Amino acid sequence: MLEAYNELLPVSGNVLLLVVVILSWMYFFFNSFTYKLKHIPTVGGSSNILLSYISSLRYNFHGQEMIQEGYEKYKGSAFKVPTMTRWLVVISGPQMLDDVRRASDEYMSLDASESEILQSKYTAGKAIHSDPWHANFFRAPLTKHLSNRHEGIVEEVLSAAEDIFRGLKTDGFQVTVHEIAKKIIARGSSHIFVGLPLCRNADYLQLSEKFTMEVFLSSHLINVFPKVFHPILGCLITGKVTKTVKQVENYIRPLVQIHTNQKVQSEETVDNEFGNLVTWMVDEAMASGRPIDLDDLTRRILGTNFVSISSMAAALTDALFNLAAYPEYASPLRQEIESVVGAEGWNKISVAKMVKVDSFIKETQRLGTGGVTGNRQLLKNFTFSNGIFLPAGTYFAFASHSTHRDEAFYSNSTEFQGFRFSDVAPEEVDDPKHQMVSLTPEYLIFGSGRHACPGRFFAAFVLKIAFAYIVLNYDVEFPENGRLPDHWWFQTVCLPDVKAELIFKKRLQMG
Numbered sequence: 001m002l003e004a005y006n007e008l009l010p011v012s013g014n015v016l017l018l019v020v021v022i023l024s025w026m027y028f029f030f031n032s033f034t035y036k037l038k039h040i041p042t043v044g045g046s047s048n049i050l051l052s053y054i055s056s057l058r059y060n061f062h063g064q065e066m067i068q069e070g071y072e073k074y075k076g077s078a079f080k081v082p083t084m085t086r087w088l089v090v091i092s093g094p095q096m097l098d099d100v101r102r103a104s105d106e107y108m109s110l111d112a113s114e115s116e117i118l119q120s121k122y123t124a125g126k127a128i129h130s131d132p133w134h135a136n137f138f139r140a141p142l143t144k145h146l147s148n149r150h151e152g153i154v155e156e157v158l159s160a161a162e163d164i165f166r167g168l169k170t171d172g173f174q175v176t177v178h179e180i181a182k183k184i185i186a187r188g189s190s191h192i193f194v195g196l197p198l199c200r201n202a203d204y205l206q207l208s209e210k211f212t213m214e215v216f217l218s219s220h221l222i223n224v225f226p227k228v229f230h231p232i233l234g235c236l237i238t239g240k241v242t243k244t245v246k247q248v249e250n251y252i253r254p255l256v257q258i259h260t261n262q263k264v265q266s267e268e269t270v271d272n273e274f275g276n277l278v279t280w281m282v283d284e285a286m287a288s289g290r291p292i293d294l295d296d297l298t299r300r301i302l303g304t305n306f307v308s309i310s311s312m313a314a315a316l317t318d319a320l321f322n323l324a325a326y327p328e329y330a331s332p333l334r335q336e337i338e339s340v341v342g343a344e345g346w347n348k349i350s351v352a353k354m355v356k357v358d359s360f361i362k363e364t365q366r367l368g369t370g371g372v373t374g375n376r377q378l379l380k381n382f383t384f385s386n387g388i389f390l391p392a393g394t395y396f397a398f399a400s401h402s403t404h405r406d407e408a409f410y411s412n413s414t415e416f417q418g419f420r421f422s423d424v425a426p427e428e429v430d431d432p433k434h435q436m437v438s439l440t441p442e443y444l445i446f447g448s449g450r451h452a453c454p455g456r457f458f459a460a461f462v463l464k465i466a467f468a469y470i471v472l473n474y475d476v477e478f479p480e481n482g483r484l485p486d487h488w489w490f491q492t493v494c495l496p497d498v499k500a501e502l503i504f505k506k507r508l509q510m511g
């Protein structure tokens with residue numbers, strides 16, 4: 001073959017081949033993100049396109065250390081860390097955060113980024129990120145519907161906690177905290193997602209949890225391999241997740257059928273203010289002419305479980321560990337809970353008045369957050385107000401864990417101070433900026449800007465009820481020689497020790 005070219009061309013075939021290889025390499029290099037991001041300093045390894053793969057292995061188990069190193073060197077600016085599939089640019093500081101907060105969706109997308117992180121086309125389903133219309137229910141209508149649902153949510157969370165504890169021994173039992181937290185949270189949340197009686201169905205709840213685990217594990221598995229392997233791995237994984245979705249579909253189908261029939265038969269509009277996410281989605285689909293696709297609706301329910309239940313269960317688990325580690329908080333917390341519940345019962349107003357409870361959980365989340373939040377992919381070139389330019393296609397996120405431990409924002413920043421946000425000057429007590437749900441540049445647990453977590457009001461409500469119930473009714477302590485368990489880290493994900501146990505002792509004076 002090369003001889004034939006040699007006869008045709010004035011240069012030898014070998015030289016031609018070399019030129020083609022060099023030109024292709026230059027083409028790929030100058031089009032690569034390694035080149036496009038060469039002005040952004042690299043942390044935790046080499047900027048070299050090949051060596052960065054080796055550094056990306058380190059990212060799997062030392063991701064937060066790499067981000068902390070970058071934060072200390074480039075605070076208020078940007079740096080990049082290598083992951084197996086791409087560079088992640090990490091930004092920090094109020095100014096850059098504000099730029100993101102003000103940027104329109106034309107420039108940057110949370111969904112594009114989440115879709116890649118969760119490998120949704122192989123796992124949860126592509127549509128939940130490419131057309132996330134179900135998320136709108138958490139922006140306005142959920143908040144609107146929630147105003148009628150507080151009572152139901154309170155009842156569900158309290159009865160979930162009662163049922164779960166009743167099933168255990170009454171006098172000093174030792175249990176895996178995350179198991180209890182997950183069960184209470186899953187029931188309380190499912191009350192709004194699928195309603196009664198399905199929110200109490202053990203098989204449905206177990207399948208939802210299975211879906212969450214499958215999506216979490218498989219997306220992380222796919223993401224530790226270079227992109228070229230994704231379709232093969234994806235094919236192996238998709239079948240497993242689809243099987244779980246089909247099983248859950250059997251539970252969602254009757255809900256959809258009943259609601260659709262009611263709507264078709266009723267001449268008047270069905271009053272759906274006491275509905276749930278399933279019925280709100282059916283209404284929306286019927287009103288907008290979308291097909292009622294059971295597989296799609298089921299995936300949207302499961303996707304919602306995914307974003308909500310695991311984060312809330314982690315927060316409740318961590319809060320209970322902190323309660324055992326810092327028992328001096330139990331008494332003032334109980335005084336507050338007894339006082340407001342005694343005066344008003346369990347309701348929206350009394351929960352809002354639990355400022356110490358709010359602060360304790362907020363402080364727990366401050367220290368228990370993952371390495372980054374606010375993941376975005378740039379859809380267009382973007383220049384931050386401090387002059388930093390990032391090209392379209394870049395993935396970036398905020399250094400949340402490092403921000404939360406920065407002495408510039410929090411005094412004794414690594415110390416747990418349960419009432420950090422409630423022990424404030426008297427004139428500031430009612431200032432909403434201290435609440436768990438408020439978004440500030442130094443508290444990034446719920447992200448920031450137009451895509452900040454819309455479910456945070458619901459999350460705070462459920463978490464406060466569940467935590468307050470346990471504080472009021474149980475003394476918690478570590479088993480002998482126990483201590484505050486370390487968090488589990490993988491890449492930038494931070495989880496409480498899901499195997500750690502606590503002893504729960506029923507208190508005599510009941511609330």
Ligand code: HEM
Binds near residue numbers: 307308309375446453
């Ligand atoms: C402790 C519990 C929770 C935590 C820590 C949490 C955290 C977050 C974070 C960090 C984001 C991304 C924000 C950003 O990038 O700026 C987010 C988005 C989101 N969260 Fe949550 N979340 C929680 C509970 C919930 C709950 C209970 C729901 C639903 C009821 C929910 C629904 C959503 C949705 C739909 C989005 C996407 C928003 C969008 O695309 O604009 N989350 N959440």
